Amino acid sequence: MSHLGPLRRGVWAALLGQLLRPPRAVCIRAVGCHSQVAQAVLTSQLKPHQEKPNFIIKVPKGTRDLSPQQMVVREKILDKIVSCFKRHGAEGLDTPAFELTEMLTEKYEDNFGLMYDLKDQGGELLSLRYDLTVPFARYLAMNKLKKMKRYQVGKVWRRESPAIVQGRYREFCQCDFDIAGEFDPMIPDAECLKIMCEILSGLQLGDFLIKVNDRRVVDGMFAVCGVPESKFRTICTSMDKLDKMSWEDVRYEMVAQKGLTPEVADRIGAYVQCHGGISLVEEMSKDPRLSQSQRALQGLGDLKLLFDYLTLFGIAEKISFDLSLARGLDYYTGVIYEAVLLQSRGQAGKGALNVGSVAAGGRYDGLVAQFDPKGHNVPCVGLSIGVERIFYLVEQKMKASGKRVRTTETQVFVATPQKNFLRERLKLIAELWDAGIKAEMLYKNNPKLLTQLHYCEKTYIPLMVIIGEQEQNEGVVKLRTVASREEVTINRESLVAEIQKRLSES
Numbered sequence: 001m002s003h004l005g006p007l008r009r010g011v012w013a014a015l016l017g018q019l020l021r022p023p024r025a026v027c028i029r030a031v032g033c034h035s036q037v038a039q040a041v042l043t044s045q046l047k048p049h050q051e052k053p054n055f056i057i058k059v060p061k062g063t064r065d066l067s068p069q070q071m072v073v074r075e076k077i078l079d080k081i082v083s084c085f086k087r088h089g090a091e092g093l094d095t096p097a098f099e100l101t102e103m104l105t106e107k108y109e110d111n112f113g114l115m116y117d118l119k120d121q122g123g124e125l126l127s128l129r130y131d132l133t134v135p136f137a138r139y140l141a142m143n144k145l146k147k148m149k150r151y152q153v154g155k156v157w158r159r160e161s162p163a164i165v166q167g168r169y170r171e172f173c174q175c176d177f178d179i180a181g182e183f184d185p186m187i188p189d190a191e192c193l194k195i196m197c198e199i200l201s202g203l204q205l206g207d208f209l210i211k212v213n214d215r216r217v218v219d220g221m222f223a224v225c226g227v228p229e230s231k232f233r234t235i236c237t238s239m240d241k242l243d244k245m246s247w248e249d250v251r252y253e254m255v256a257q258k259g260l261t262p263e264v265a266d267r268i269g270a271y272v273q274c275h276g277g278i279s280l281v282e283e284m285s286k287d288p289r290l291s292q293s294q295r296a297l298q299g300l301g302d303l304k305l306l307f308d309y310l311t312l313f314g315i316a317e318k319i320s321f322d323l324s325l326a327r328g329l330d331y332y333t334g335v336i337y338e339a340v341l342l343q344s345r346g347q348a349g350k351g352a353l354n355v356g357s358v359a360a361g362g363r364y365d366g367l368v369a370q371f372d373p374k375g376h377n378v379p380c381v382g383l384s385i386g387v388e389r390i391f392y393l394v395e396q397k398m399k400a401s402g403k404r405v406r407t408t409e410t411q412v413f414v415a416t417p418q419k420n421f422l423r424e425r426l427k428l429i430a431e432l433w434d435a436g437i438k439a440e441m442l443y444k445n446n447p448k449l450l451t452q453l454h455y456c457e458k459t460y461i462p463l464m465v466i467i468g469e470q471e472q473n474e475g476v477v478k479l480r481t482v483a484s485r486e487e488v489t490i491n492r493e494s495l496v497a498e499i500q501k502r503l504s505e506s
Contacts, residue, residue: 062162062170068407073398074391077203078153081175081385084199085151088191090177093150095135101125103138103371114158128157132176133331133364133382140180140378141371147181147378169388178382180368186302189335189363190309192383196339196359197315199385205358205393207342211275211322214303215332215362217284220296221323224289225267227260233330234258239272240328243340243357247272272324278307280321299334306335327362334363335381341393358393359385404460411503412463413482414441415452422446424467428477428495432465435496437503456482462506463499 059065066074098118104127105115116128129135132152140148153175162169177195179188193210200208218239222232238253245253247269254260254268271290274280284290285300303321310316319337327336339359361383368378398405414429422445432439440461442452456464466478466487477495480487490498 060170062160064169069405070391070395072405072407073394074387077387077391077394078173078175080202081199081387082151082153084195084202085175085177087198088149088177088195090149090151093136093139093152094154095129095132095139095152097155098126098128099135099138101127104130104134114160116157116159129154130158131156131329132174132384133178133329134367136176136178136180136382137331137364137367137380138371140368140380141376144376145180145378149177149179151175151177173387175385175387176382178380180378180380182379186306186309186335188381189302190306190313192361192381193306193310193319193337194313194315196337196361196383196385197318200339200341200358203390203394205341205390208318208339208358209342210319210337210339210359211325212303212306212319212335212337213322213325213327214299214335215327216295216299216334217290217303217323218326220293220299221268221271221290224293224296225271226264227268231258231260235260235268236326237328239268239324239326242272242324242326243338275320275322275324277316277319277321278304281307284323302335327360331364331367332362333365336360336362337383356389357386358389359383406460408438408440408459408461410438410440410459410461412437412439412465412499413452413456413461414439415449415456415464415466416447416468417449417466418468419446421467421469424472428465428467431496432499435500437496437499453482463502465495465499 101115101117102125115130118126118128132154136150136152139145153173155171156174157171159170160168177192179192193212196210218236219232222235223229227235235254235258238250238258241250241253251265251269254265255262267289274284276283281300281303285297285304290296307316307319307321310319325336325338327338337360338357340357361381363379363381365379366377368380369375412432414425414432416425425441429439429441442455453464455461460482462482464480464482466480471477471489475492476489477492478487478489479495479498
């Protein structure tokens with residue numbers, strides 16, 4: 001444009017600048033043109049009236065929403081579980097939903113593929129937590145704590161194939177109880193099993209059984225059966241699937257996929273069929289092959305002591321020594337346990353049907369040391385309650401019984417039969433709220449009385465306070481019992497006391 005005059009060159013430069021200027025929607029500081037393109041795509045997706053012919057509104061696979069009715073049931077379950085934890089002296093704790101990836105990968109090994117990794121954010125590689133145990137161990141090491149009895153309720157995430165009908169999800173809630181510190185053998189372990197029994201009995205889920213084993217017994221069994229030590233963990237992971245797969249399928253995986261010889265697999269198979277009580281523990285202590293392993297004998301000795309304490313707690317009949325129990329997570333070092341619900345196959349009761357694991361845990365004496373720079377160890381034992389599975393079963397029982405669920409806790413509804421009484425209702429409801437009474441009203445200036453009555457009956461609100469012109473002039477209100485539709489007139493000053501009295505009696 002050198003042949004143009006100065007003025008014309010300025011006009012052309014301005015026009016060219018406008019043409020080359022990026023759209024305002026994407027004029028955001030970014031590094032490189034790729035960021036600008038990405039921002040432009042995002043902006044175009046956010047246009048309010050853009051057509052989305054292939055867009056389906058749904059929750060991600062393996063997750064779900066909980067309706068208000070479901071939340072009522074869930075909160076009651078959680079309240080019972082947490083109350084039990086507190087009864088045993090536990091302190092509450094919360095940890096982040098995600099941790100540094102490197103802190104998680106070494107602790108899960110074979111389950112590493114089930115972790116959800118997050119994209120690089122600010123130079124840190126992060127993953128969603130897989131359970132609540134590893135974050136607890138990290139917390140102990142980071143804060144140099146040697147003793148703690150804690151509970152935690154929170155969501156965890158596992159990238160596995162969900163089975164919604166069985167209460168298995170990719171995002172689910174866990175309730176954990178753990179005892180950290182040096183104590184005499186098997187006393188904390190026995191308390192953990194007592195807690196499991198109290199919770200499962202209190203939730204009235206039906207008959208249940210807690211399977212118990214020891215990782216030292218498992219490792220000893222592998223050793224005397226001829227499993228190479230390098231394959232202990234991977235074979236343990238296969239054995240952990242016995243609650244979902246038959247022994248034949250697990251044996252096939254051990255032999256065909258993990259390189260175990262058929263003879264070694266068959267030796268393991270002879271042991272995993274065994275389950276019983278204290279007598280089986282004593283029998284295995286004298287087993288010609290298993291007794292050759294000092295680790296197995298140590299584990300069996302602790303199990304014998306454990307059954308002694310469980311008998312004193314009065315729960316030994318709920319516990320079964322089960323050699324098929326492995327618990328696939330790598331951090332377990334001692335006693336392990338898992339609770340399963342037993343459902344009878346009809347009223348005749350021909351046997352029992354295992355409907356799944358609802359709680360599990362064990363001893364992990366070396367996990368905290370893996371986080372501590374100096375390798376200081378804090379022995380730990382704990383348990384985790386599977387809330388989703390329990391919730392599924394409780395929900396099914398409620399549906400079968402036809403039991404109704406109140407989604408609110410409203411105790412009193414403030415109503416009026418007349419127009420232009422909003423101010424009086426607002427003053428009245430504020431008085432109830434200030435007295436700690438749970439109260440509601442309709443957000444309308446002039447609601448119809450019939451609409452207000454129907455709302456109370458539909459939401460099962462027990463009491464209704466009615467104020468109108470006549471009541472205001474006389475300094476009284478009407479108090480209505482919604483279920484019986486009985487009404488009484490009481491003095492305005494006595495309203496709060498009368499409501500509190502009725503609520504305490506109900």
